[in-house]
Amino acid sequence: MTNDLIYFNKTRLAPTPSGFLHVGNILSFAITAALAHKHGVKVLLRIDDMDRIRATPEYLADVFDTLRFLEIPWDEGPANADEFEGTFSQLHRMSLYNAALEELREKGAVFACTCSRKQLLETGSCTCINKNIPLDTPEASWRLRTDSNLINVKTYTGEIIKEEMPADMQNFVVRKKDGLPAYQLTSLIDDLFYGVDLIVRGQDLWHSTLAQLALAKLLGKEAFGETVFYHHPLLLEPSGQKLSKSAGSTSVRFMRMEGKSKRDVFKDISGFAGLDNIAEDWQQLGSELLLKQGVY
Structure with missing residues (x-):
């Protein structure tokens, strides 16, 4: 059981x-x-x-449509797609990301990598660390x-x-080849x-949590080390395999097109979760x- 004396200020919903x-x-x-309801804290969208490349207006609109259809609340952040694009898009925080990247450069905490995707697949890891590119x-x-x-x-x-840092996160990317900051940093x-x-994250993002905590320490962001994490179990197929989100039938949009109501959606998720x-x-x-x- 959690310690109910722990106090939080804010949590977030962070869809892509x-x-x-x-x-x-x-x-x-x-x-x-x-x-958030239990602890009386605000929820940020x-x-x-x-x-x-992959973020499209259709997918962005779906975030707001789905949250409202399912009546899932948030307290801070954009009310709609236009407000998001105008004020809350990550593009508006590029100066913060670039400042962090410049700090890592000045500290000698990063190295350049020119490995192709094919090379990374064949070798299993980057080989550029000692090349001084x-x-x-x-x-x-x-x-x-x-x-x-x-x-x-x-x-x-x-x-x-x-x-320790897991093998798949050793020397992880903080700036992509296109010059944009990578997910762990943003x-x-x-x-x-x-x-x-x-x-709050799925258990599949445990390694991302480790990467971000290590990155925060390098940047001197000690406050992030005090962040509390909850990694929840994932939804599973009847076979026990992770439920594939690539299957269109698992999207709420598809379920709505099939005529399912809000109750139907939560009923289906309850079944997937084995409740x-x-x-x-x-709630x-x-x-x-x-x-x-x-x-x-």
Whole structure:
């Protein structure tokens, strides 16, 4: 059980408009909203749109349509797609991301990588760390120089977990080949900028949490080390495999086109999650999930 004496200021919903919101997103949002309600904290809607190739107006509009259809609330952030584009898009925070990248450059904490995707697949890792490739080389990404120091993660249950950087996050990318900041950096800077101190994520993003905590330490952002994380179980297929979000039938948009109501959507998610009690709204879904996980 969590320590109920822990106080939080803010949590967030952080969808990416690179596809239609799916049932896995809704499960995470319901847990986030339930924890926010329990602790009396604000919910920020923080949309990650730095992937300018895959982020489309249709997917962006779907974020607001789906949240309103399912009546999932938020307290801060854009009210609609136009307000998002005008004020809240990550493009408006490029100066913050670039300042962080420049600080990493000045500290000698990054190196240039010119490995192709094919090379990375064949070798399993980047081989550029000792090549001294100039950072301003065209089409070069920037990778963080990671170490083997233990990373402390403060969990919602009150436990502090200590782990080394996992193999798949060694020397992870902080600036992409197109010159834009990468996800691990933008997510960290955004959460610091908005004052988020409770982050709810799926278990599949545990390695991202470790990467962002390590990056925060290198940047001297000690406040991020005090952030509390809750990593929830993922939705599973009957076979036990992770529910594929690439399947169109898992998107809420598809379910609505099939004539399903808000109740139907939450009923389906309850089934995927293996809940004994069928939820009819986000409050019930979030509470039942947290009860099942033994943290509510």
